[in-house]
Amino acid sequence: MGFISPNLPDLDREAWARGSRMERMRPMVQDWAQAGFSAPDAVLVLYVVKIALYCFGAAALTALTPGIGDLGDIADWWTEPIFFQKVVVFTLLFEVLGFGCGFGPLTLRFLPPIGAFLHWLRPGTVRLPPWPSVVPLTRGTHRSWLDVVLYGALLLAAVQLLLAPGQGGRPGSVGVIDPLLFLPLLGLLVLVGLRDKTIFLAARSEVYATLAVFFLFTAGTGGDTTDMLVGLKLMMVLIWWGAATSKLNQHFPHVVSVMMSNSPVLRSKTVKRRFHRDFPDDIRPSRLSANLAHGGTVVEYVVPLVLLLSDGGPVTAVAAVVMVCFHLQILTSLPMGVPLEWNVFMIFGIGFLFVENASVGIGELGNPLVLLVIAAAAAVVVLGNLFPHQFSFLPAMRYYAGNWATSLWCFTPSAIAKLDASVAKGARLPAAQLETLYGAETASLLVHKGYAFRAMHTHGRALFGLIPRACGPDHETAYAPHDGEFVAGITLGWNFGDGHLHHEQLLEALQERCAWEPGEVRLIALESQRFWDPRQEYRLVDAATGELERGFVHVSDMLDRQPWAGGIPVHDVVTPTVTAPAPRTLTPEV
Template sequence: MGFKTGTAPPVDPENLYSIPYLERIKIMSRFWAEHGFGSPKIFHLIYVVKLVFLYALGGYLVASLTSGFNPLHSAVFWTEPIFYQKLILWTVLLEVLGVAGSWGPLAGHFKPFTGGWRTYSRVGTIREPPWPGVVPMTRGDRRTGLDVGLYVAVLITLVTALAMPGSDDAGIARLGFDGGRVAPALMAVLGVLLVVLGLRDKVAFLQARGEQYLPAIVFFAAYGAADMIVALKLLIVAVWVGAGFSKFGKHFAMVVPPMVSNTPWLPSKAMKRANYKNFPEDLRPSHNGKLLAHVGGTLVEILAPLTLLFSTNRTVTILAAVLMICFHLFITSTFPLAVPLEWNILFAFGTAFLFLGHPSWDGYGLGDMTPWLLGLTAAALLAFPVLGNLRPDLVSFLPSMRQYAGNWASATWAFAPGAEQRLNERLVKPAPMVVDQVAELVGSRDAAEVALHQVQGWRALHSQGRALNSILINQLGGDIDRYSLREGEFMTNCIVGFNFGDGHLHDHKFIASIQKRCDFEPGEFIVAWIESQAVHEKHQRYQVIDAAIGIVERGSYQVADAVAEQPWLPNGPIRLDVEWRLPGYQRVSHAAPDLTGTGR
């Protein structure tokens, strides 16, 4: 790939749709294995500049200067609790504005680079209440002035907390710190606002990464100084171990090879190919790929954090901390899709702050926390991960702490020719649909179609991709070669401004919200949607949604069948166990006969 020009797959954009769909997937998945997205390196430079200057330097200066510290003398204050508090709040501010994770071209935001504030500050955009039938005053799917007001109130509270100097705290002073802490009352207000905002719209809550930062805000508001620091240790370890636990199974080994393939600093095609079983014929993970995933990922993410939590040995603690810091720096360097770069840098610093700056032998061990509060905190932090692994239909993968485990709810959207344009015509949203963004960026609709097929190739390298394509082959038949198939995550980004691989943000309720505004005819807009795998089951459940009708089919498939196949399904679609189908449903075909030789 070049600095300003990307590397393109070996297809003629004008004749893309003359190639059968599964053959396109074969081309794109093989291309991804060697080149990743093929993005121009200027994209990565933009991310680096944002990460270094806006996030790291900006956060450092804000957290130090507003707390009364001289930024030229970091050794004096880097262990001060208020410094870490403000770094977390700075991260939340950037996340909720939409300029941290899920930002820019690697997250499907091409022009503009963000959807966050452009969505949440605009009346009429779609909102997604998590429990509209249960929680009063949350019904409806249209953003109102109330929602915009709540969002602005969150921003104002965050800015106020960052700008104010630390409040006096006797507990902090007894521990030998001079900066005080962020005002607990202000943190209580922030916590309430985030919860209320989240009950009105789960997307805004998850964009703020509320599943991880809200517990920290609660600790800031309600815990004494020493208890707060130990609770923050429990929180970061719960995130690590939850993610590590979720990587057991068949999915995660399929995540690492395509992630490494997209790493911009790894120019060697041979090193990328080594993560696949037998490139180009067999793109299942190789022994090297599995080893990198489960030793460099799963075991490290479980054993090192538990060591940090329980170790009282200085050398062991330092080694474990260095390992986790390197772990997060490596993830950052791969520029994974959804680009959670700020999150990884915060966790790298948090490792040093919590376990080296406040080690257990200095009075910050589990035994130093108020016993009943320790039990309550641990139980609260484990509740959603346990429930989410047992009942993934009830808890999305983010509160379940399954980050980048490969076990996520996913969807592929299929549009009849011309139907996709209705999303631009009838939806109030922060940006044009992704194909239009890319077309404007590269100057060609055909080239934009190639770019979106690259994302389909990436998805097919994961277990869910093989299942999603199998479902759509069964539903669309020969029309699959002429319908436009889109990755649901990227499409959702354009409509609600955020996605982080969370299929719960584009489930059947979200499709119903789109249909209410767009009035698709039966068969014009078909969605294959898959739920995450429960920890005690060997299958995953799926739904087929015809936007004009609703759910028309439910079923399941064996995860092992999806994992065993190639991305392009040379043996045909994997076996699906249909459990229910809407009586009398027959998809209406809208694909025009191919009279031009273009396949469209």
């Protein structure tokens, strides 16, 4: 693998380019199965450096706390409760600035490698309010100076907490941050989120904001942290259990096989091929992938419970080591979307909450409001799995489940030109960024590597299989499919797997700006699978004329198909009374 250049499969590029879309995808899928995305080593170094800077930044800012000690003495003060508080705030700030999830080349973000604050401090960019018809003063999709000010105030509130002194605490301790200082941060997150749900999600509020709520449960100047620590422990267990619950499906083994094939630690192609049934002809997950998937789910249920109920000693130590290894395995696989700092944070949380404070048990909880917060968070997880069309996959904690709302956007060349000309944004679509970096030929190969990633998941079979229904007989020549993740990334400033950020609401916001003609843009939206429902709903939408069709695909059909199979059976199809005009025959796909 090159240090700067991507390592692409060896094939006859002219013959490859003459194939159909699915024929072009097949060798990319097969190459992913044994080499992953094949990112240059420079990209891997970039992410390692970023993790190191994240760790250094959290420690260095905490070292500025009066009385805590120098950075070089961190071994003496890493167990201070105020350090955990500041790590939570720093991680929230790191994420909402765009340096965490969704950063850099492994999310096909190159020029620039970041959106977030470059986007959200710019008036006129797109914002998506969650309930514009219900919440007053949130209508519209244009970012105003008010939105910029609110976002800036959110950043300042986080910085204020990072520089705050401690108060109270036992002798020799610097105490904890004044609980009242967390109210501006939490309040601003709510206000910003009501104006733009993207920022609320980008802050990873379901983790860090919820954890910050428990910082309110410190007993005044006495600095008693018992209720805070119990609440934090319960929330950490809920995060693990929520994620484990969402993995009780048939999709998750596909996530494991794709992630392990992309691992930079596993350099052996022979080993990576074992994660698939019969390389190169059957790229469905092997028994090894399924066992890893389901075994990991069991670990995520059982070991956190042991950590919660044990009070130190060998049992706690063994359980802690198991969960550290669990997160290290994810971290070193460098999964696409790169939730790297989250895994580092969880490892730190294991050490601070369950090892250092193992003696603080749930029986010592004094304030019942802690349980109310946990119950509310748990309710969102349950409802998010029962009614996934109404909840983001983040608060529903379906992080690695493989059961996500997704979309494909099929653009004509004229539609892309209007997108570039009419929408305020900091970057072009990844295909254009790659062409600038590597030229058209290599860019096309890398774009198809991206197709391969999506198609190797169950939902990808449906998305690509529905293209002919959405775009008609000219779909091969008239349209270029783009993953909805990347459309959201450039137009909203952030993307991390939430398909509800790039469904109809974003399409309508962009249509206001671009005024696409009928047939120029076709959206294929696929909703998550509900618990106990063997189907997933899809919708086909034209940007100019609205919904063309809706129906269901069966999960069993997605499981049975190879990533390059093409069309997929549909069921319970509903079409509007007035159908949209058919797309025009346009210039070939690039």
